[in-house]
Amino acid sequence: MSQMSRGELPHSTFLTKKEWRSIELWLYTMEKYGHYSDDRLARKAKKKMGLSYDVLGHGSFRVVFDLNNDYVLKVVTRRMGFISNEIEMDLFRECPKHLRNYLCPVYEFGHGWIIMRKMIRTVSMEERDHRKKLVKLEDDFLKEGIHPGDLNEENLALSRTGKLVVIDYGHFSKADFWW
DSSP: OEEOOTTSOOOOSSOOHHHHHHHHHHHHHGGGGTTSOHHHHHHHHHHHHTOOSEEEEEOSSEEEEEOSSSEEEEEESSTHHHHHHHHHHHHHHHSOHHHHTTBOOEEEEETTEEEEEOOOEEOOTTSHHHHHHHHHHHHHHHHTTEEOTTOSGGGEEEOTTSOEEESOOTTOEEGGGOO
8 A cells, every 4th residue: 555645746556647636736726616516526526637537426525436447546525535535544554454354445545535446346235134244344343443434335335255345434433533
C-alpha cells in the first residue's frame, strides 16, 4: 500500500500524472460546489476532473470511479470525504486480521483519493443467510472496539468466494472516539 501527500509528485501504480493533477485541481475548487445535491456534485466532479472512467456510484462525500482493472478510485467531493478516506486507510492497516478479511482492500491513497479492490457482486438482505452474517459481522467489529457505522446492504458486496465484504467503511470508528 503506498501513500502520497499533498503536493508530492505522484508515484502511483494506478494513476497517471495527468489524472493525479486533475484530482488535485478538483480538490482545490470543490468547495464552491458544496451547495450542490449529491448527484449534481458527483456529475460536476467527473466533469471537472475529466477522468475517462465511468462513475460506479457516489455518496454524500465521495464519488467512485471504475478504473477498468479490478480496482476503484474514490475521490473526495466534500470535506468529510477526507476523513472517510483516512478512516478506510487506517482501519484497513490497523484492523485485526480476522476482521480485515471482511474489509475491501486498500491499495493506494493520497490527498483526497483512495484506490481499493473492485467488488462486483451485490448483496441482498432478502437472503436470510446474508442477514445473519451481517449481524455476526457487526458483533465481531463491536467486540474489537470498532463501531461499524453505516453498515448496510449498500456498503456490502460479495467476494468471488461468496464472503461478505464491506466496500465502504468510511463511517466506522474506533471505540476510543465514541462520545
